[in-house]
Amino acid sequence: xRHHFQTVLFYGSILFSTFSARSAGPAVxxxxxxxxxxxxxxxxxxWVSIKQDEKLFNNDIVRIIQGGVGRLRWPDKTAxxxxxxxxxxxxxxxxxxxxxxxNYATVFVGSVxxxxxxxxxxKQREEIRMYTPTSVITIRGTSFAVDVEPETGTTSVxxxxxxxxxxxxxxxVSAFMGAPGKTVIEMETDPIVMSALLDxxxxxxxxxxxxxxxxxxxxxxxxxxxxxxxxxxxxxxxxCIILPFTNESKYRGAWDIGHAVPRMLARRLLSAYSSLNIxxxxxxxxxPADAAAKTKARFVISxxxxxxxxxxxxxxxxxxxxxxxxxSGRINIDLSIFDAAEKVMVYTGTVTGERTGxxxxxxxxxxxxKKTFDLENGDFSSSLIGSAxxxxxxxxxxxxxxxLYR
Numbered sequence: 001x002r003h004h005f006q007t008v009l010f011y012g013s014i015l016f017s018t019f020s021a022r023s024a025g026p027a028v029x030x031x032x033x034x035x036x037x038x039x040x041x042x043x044x045x046x047w048v049s050i051k052q053d054e055k056l057f058n059n060d061i062v063r064i065i066q067g068g069v070g071r072l073r074w075p076d077k078t079a080x081x082x083x084x085x086x087x088x089x090x091x092x093x094x095x096x097x098x099x100x101x102x103n104y105a106t107v108f109v110g111s112v113x114x115x116x117x118x119x120x121x122x123k124q125r126e127e128i129r130m131y132t133p134t135s136v137i138t139i140r141g142t143s144f145a146v147d148v149e150p151e152t153g154t155t156s157v158x159x160x161x162x163x164x165x166x167x168x169x170x171x172x173v174s175a176f177m178g179a180p181g182k183t184v185i186e187m188e189t190d191p192i193v194m195s196a197l198l199d200x201x202x203x204x205x206x207x208x209x210x211x212x213x214x215x216x217x218x219x220x221x222x223x224x225x226x227x228x229x230x231x232x233x234x235x236x237x238x239x240c241i242i243l244p245f246t247n248e249s250k251y252r253g254a255w256d257i258g259h260a261v262p263r264m265l266a267r268r269l270l271s272a273y274s275s276l277n278i279x280x281x282x283x284x285x286x287x288p289a290d291a292a293a294k295t296k297a298r299f300v301i302s303x304x305x306x307x308x309x310x311x312x313x314x315x316x317x318x319x320x321x322x323x324x325x326x327x328s329g330r331i332n333i334d335l336s337i338f339d340a341a342e343k344v345m346v347y348t349g350t351v352t353g354e355r356t357g358x359x360x361x362x363x364x365x366x367x368x369x370k371k372t373f374d375l376e377n378g379d380f381s382s383s384l385i386g387s388a389x390x391x392x393x394x395x396x397x398x399x400x401x402x403x404l405y406r
Contacts, residue, residue: 026092027055028072028103035068035084053357056090063087064110069208074103075378077390079115083208086110109150113209115143115217116162142179143217145205158182158201160214161221166192179221216398223401240299240404242266242280243291245333249308253365255373257308261333261389264375265301268397276404292340299346299404300338306350307332310365310384325359329368329384331392337403347403353391355384 030037030052039050042059056062056072064070066084073079074092082088089106142162148155157166159179167174168189177183180197206214242262251257262280269278285291288300311328330353337347357363363384371380375393380386 026075026103027057028074028090028092030054030056030062030070031073032071033064033068034070036065037068037070038063038065056092058091058093059089061087061089061108072105075382076103078103080105081113081115081209081213083111086112088112107146107148109148111145111147111208113143113145113205113213115213143220145209153187155185156182157185158197158205160197160202160217161224168192180218219402220398223398238277238299239295239297240276240278240301241291241295241297242278242301243288243303244280244282244284245303245305247305247308249305249332251305251308253369255369257305257373260373261305261393262301262303264389265393265396265400268393269400272397273401288336288338289340289343292338298339298341300340301400302336302338304334305332306334308385310363310368312359326356327359327363327384328354328356329363329386329388330354331385331388333392333396335396335399337400347399349399351392351395351399353388353393353395355387355391357384 030050033052037050038047039054039056040047040061040063042057047063050062062070062072064082064084064086068084070082070086071079072082072088072090080088087108087110089108091105092103142164143160144162144164145158145160146155157164157177159177159181161179163176163178165174166177166183166185168185170187171189173189173192175192175194177192177194181194182197182201183192183194185192202214202218242265245258245262247258259280259282266278266280269276281291281295285294288302291300292298308331309329311330312325313328314325332350332352334350335347336345338344339346361367368380368383368385371377371383371386373380375381375386375390381390
């Protein structure tokens with residue numbers, strides 16, 4: 001697929017695609033907001049207030065008012081954390097001929113921290129690119145911060161996880177840049193000079209990006225580094241299995257969560273670590289040690305659902321002048337990883353996911369419970385339970401990789 005851009009001074013664009021075209025109009029969601037934000041709808045010149053959980057459509061422009069912070073979430077789980085003073089144009093729409101969903105954002109002003117999550121099968125992924133007045137950045141599954149000077153177009157890039165390719169547009173030079181690293185690209189940059197990302201750089205990001213997000217991306221980089229070392233040393237052949245999960249939650253619906261979620265976790269781990277020897281099995285075992293002996297696996301992952309529910313609650317403002325009823329999809333999974341070679345538990349912990357929305361028919365069990373239980377189905381993945389499950393699985397991948405590749 002080829003896309004053409006005309007770069008004008010003082011903006012940056014990020015382009016990414018997924019193969020999950022939606023029947024309803026595709027949208028980007030302002031799913032987190034502290035402070036105030038405004039939107040200029042397509043075709044309008046007026047700025048109007050926008051609230052958390054509202055949708056942005058093709059050619060809408062959103063801006064975060066100074067002093068606030070916000071986060072945009074795309075259908076493919078890409079997130080953009082915006083600092084106060086940031087202004088972004090959203091372009092999103094379906095390519096009906098190829099059944100793809102094409103997205104990109106144009107950053108007019110401000111600071112943005114992107115977290116790119118490729119959750120689709122490798123064969124269906126599209127190359128991701130970021131454009132600024134002075135540079136072009138090619139990305140695949142990474143996290144990075146971009147700042148563009150409004151007067152000169154000078155671009156600073158900080159990479160926390162993954163590898164990107166940075167090119168100077170005017171000089172037609174490029175270089176690969178891995179985490180943790182940073183660079184500054186000016187109009188006449190030649191060559192591109194990389195330097196190490198410092199603790200001070202991370203601290204500056206933590207001032208406006210949630211600390212757990214920054215720390216999580218740093219941990220993901222360290223886990224990837226450990227995985228690469230194991231791959232080189234030939235230790236990636238050790239077999240890992242995932243047992244069916246036990247359901248101790250109140251959920252008694254039609255979904256077979258005990259078998260389906262372990263399979264989802266296995267696919268997501270394989271997507272992140274393609275050389276990992278991991279599989280989800282359908283037969284339960286009395287103990288992890290028995291499971292390891294029967295399957296000749298070194299590592300055994302087991303899990304228990306302690307919460308899998310939609311919870312309704314009410315909110316009253318401090319001045320008691322406004323009343324909201326909300327619904328939250330919440331999931332808690334207790335995970336354990338047993339090392340059969342060492343005969344010890346190398347990890348025990350709980351992964352969680354939560355998504356909150358309005359209390360209405362769309363967010364009720366009666367509606368969500370009838371959907372197909374499949375995160376690759378956009379109708380389910382965008383629901384309260386689907387979003388919560390996606391978060392829990394992301395946390396599980398991080399914790400499992402940290403335990404296996406420590």
